[in-house]
Amino acid sequence: MSGKNLKLAILGIFILVITPLISCISALPRDIMFISSRDGDSEIYLMRRDGSGIKQLTKNKAEDLEATWSSDGEHIAFISNRDGNAEIYVMNADGSSQVRLTKNNVPDESPQWSPDGSRIAFISFKDGNPEVFVIRVDGTGLTKITNNPPRANAAYPRWSPDSEWIAVAYSLESTGEGTSEVLKVKPDGSGATYLTKNKLLNAEPEWSPDGKKILFKSQRTRNIDLYVINNDGSGETRLTDHAETDSFGLWSPDGKKVLFSTTRDNPRQEIYVVDADGSNLKRLTNNEMEDYQAVWWLDGSRILFVRIEGGGNGEIYIMNADGSGQTRLTNNTANDSLPLPRPKSAGSSQSGKPR
Secondary structure (H helix, E strand, O other): OOHHHHHHHHHHHHHHHHHHHHHHHHHOOOOEEEEEOOOOOOEEEEEOOOOOOOEEOOOOOOOEEEEEEOOOOOEEEEEEOOOOOOEEEEEEOOOOOOEEOOOOOOOEEEEEEOOOOOEEEEEEOOOOOOEEEEEEOOOOOOEEOOOOOOOEEEEEEEEOOOOOOEEEEEEEHHHOOOOEEEEEEOOOOOOOEEOOOOOOEEEEEEEOOOOOEEEEEEEOOOOOEEEEEEOOOOOOEEOOOOOOOEEEEEEOOOOOEEEEEEEEEOOEEEEEEEEOOOOOOEEOOOOOOEEEEEEEOOOOOEEEEEEEOOOOOEEEEEEEOOOOOOEEOOOOOOOEEEEEEOOOOOOOOOOOOOO
16 A cells, blocks of 8 residues: 555544544533623533533623523523622523513512422512522512511521422521521412421421431531431431531532531632531532532532633532542633533422532
8 A cells, every 4th residue: 555545544544533532522411500701791501521512691781690490401590690680580591582581670589490490489588588489490489588687687498309398598687697507388379387496506408319317507516517307307417527617518429528618727618429418528628729519410420510710710620529530621711600400301400509
């Protein structure tokens, strides 16, 4: 074979090998949603799990934030101040059909899509203080489900997996500044039940995948640690115990582990994981940067998180569940934050509230 023919043969083999690989990469779905300020204000984007194929979903001169997937992965709820103040919007997963659900002259925020896909819980200041409301995804059926004194505050609404309950962090001025209790309430406002009753800080409730337990942070001593309680308020268990703050706990998809952020490596935040019974604590990130906003991949095999780089901007990373294979997905001078994987098939709802 002549030298020229040999080169052509090698080139042909190269094309045969590389072309399918390129096709596979381009065929990866855009299954990570995130917020970025790369165009001058906060907008919602999608990208592939390798960081490629970035697609901008919202584009305006306002702030679009707190994006959350519907359980089927076909729609997104978010807040935007494009009409003057923060309101709840929904759109298709490709960014089309952006529709405003709430119309108030005060902020509406923290949208949380019900697992059955029919309703959205959110916080509104329409009555003066932050209360939890529920609205159908077509904008009808607005229902106020907490009804508290003027100086009470409701925050962090989270749906139970069966869409039958909403857990809320609820504070009263009478219990002291910086205190709150974990409350559960039905989506129609009935059945309100306090799960904690200690007049201390109890916040950031998260339901276990089977709906039997609730994870939350609490300040029982000078430090803030993670606790687990049964959904009827019994069986409280302390998961972490450290002089610094442990917060933003998230159950693994199988309910066996808890992912969380901590300042125990003060002053920066790092990401840890612990078994659901409080054993086998493991540090996953260890560097001079700030690592936080960690979320599980839907099968629990990987973790998305944000790292504050040297320039002070946040970048999105992915790592294996054991902390290995930390890989940077975004790379720019703007701030990228709040990554969320798209539900399988799309599977179970995840929210994009700051962590």
